[in-house]
Amino acid sequence: MPAAQVCPLPDAISFEQGAAMMLKGMTVVYLFTRTTPIPKGATVLFHAAAGGVGLLACQWAKSEGIRLIGTAGSDEKCRLALDHGADACINYRDPDWVAKVRDLTGGRGVDVVMDAVGKDTFEGSLDCLRPLGMMISFGNASGPVPPVNLATLAGKGSLQITRPTLFTHISDPATCQQMARDLFDKVVSGAVKITIEQRYTLDEVADAHRALEARQTTGQTVLLV
Numbered sequence: 001m002p003a004a005q006v007c008p009l010p011d012a013i014s015f016e017q018g019a020a021m022m023l024k025g026m027t028v029v030y031l032f033t034r035t036t037p038i039p040k041g042a043t044v045l046f047h048a049a050a051g052g053v054g055l056l057a058c059q060w061a062k063s064e065g066i067r068l069i070g071t072a073g074s075d076e077k078c079r080l081a082l083d084h085g086a087d088a089c090i091n092y093r094d095p096d097w098v099a100k101v102r103d104l105t106g107g108r109g110v111d112v113v114m115d116a117v118g119k120d121t122f123e124g125s126l127d128c129l130r131p132l133g134m135m136i137s138f139g140n141a142s143g144p145v146p147p148v149n150l151a152t153l154a155g156k157g158s159l160q161i162t163r164p165t166l167f168t169h170i171s172d173p174a175t176c177q178q179m180a181r182d183l184f185d186k187v188v189s190g191a192v193k194i195t196i197e198q199r200y201t202l203d204e205v206a207d208a209h210r211a212l213e214a215r216q217t218t219g220q221t222v223l224l225v
């Protein structure tokens with residue numbers, strides 16, 4: 001590891017939790033605090049809300065007074081997102097999910113979309129935004145987002161769009177350490193709880209990948225030696 005990216009773990013956080021939370025938790029830190037202003041009371045649409053990043057995002061939003069509307073691929077996953085602090089959760093296997101999100105905002109649209117599902121949700125996500133809203137496209141679990149015609153953003157209400165990665169943020173050592181402190185504070189205070197939903201041994205790594213691909217996992221997964 002480059003020394004500048006090593007973050008000393010507080011005693012209150014176990015190494016297993018540390019292994020589960022750093023990539024996804026630091027992602028949540030930059031999504032909510034370093035990408036676009038998200039004041040208390042703002043509404044965020046977060047796709048795959050029962051996933052690893054998702055369950056941390058639900059808790060982070062709750063602790064900041066941000067309204068989070070989640071989506072997930074089953075009713076059971078939706079219940080899990082709600083249990084972690086999402087204000088509402090829609091099963092996006094329902095083809096009407098865009099209309100449902102808009103209904104939940106009284107037709108206005110959400111302030112920000114956080115979308116790591118990519119191909120399957122990109123177009124619908126733009127339709128969920130209010131005028132001047134911000135699309136944060138940060139992953140492509142369902143496949144790459146097709147090329148975007150910038151004029152589409154004008155037609156849908158002068159939308160903004162960004163495609164960030166964690167590695168840009170943590171390449172500055174001081175920023176990396178500050179982000180880690182912000183994350184640790186949330187976890188040590190109990191506002192964000194790190195639970196581990198799946199444990200695999202290193203020998204079972206192929207099973208872990210198959211489960212991820214089949215959308216069978218929720219929350220955090222760790223490999224143990």
Ligand SMILES: NC(=O)c1ccc[n+]([C@@H]2O[C@H](COP(=O)([O-])OP(=O)(O)OC[C@H]3O[C@@H](n4cnc5c(N)ncnc54)[C@H](OP(=O)(O)O)[C@@H]3O)[C@@H](O)[C@H]2O)c1
Pocket residue numbers: 023024027048049050051052053054071072073074077116117120138139140141142143164165166167212213214215216217218219
């Ligand atoms: N840019 C960055 O800085 C950054 C940082 C961290 C992670 N990421 C990205 O964020 C995404 C989420 O990470 P994570 O750790 O939360 O992963 P995860 O727990 O595996 O969540 C991914 C979820 O995406 C949903 N999904 C929808 N369509 C899918 C498909 N065709 N195949 C597989 N999954 C599909 C599934 O949830 P449902 O069944 O509920 O749909 C799945 O559980 C990943 O794509 C990852 O690469 C980006």
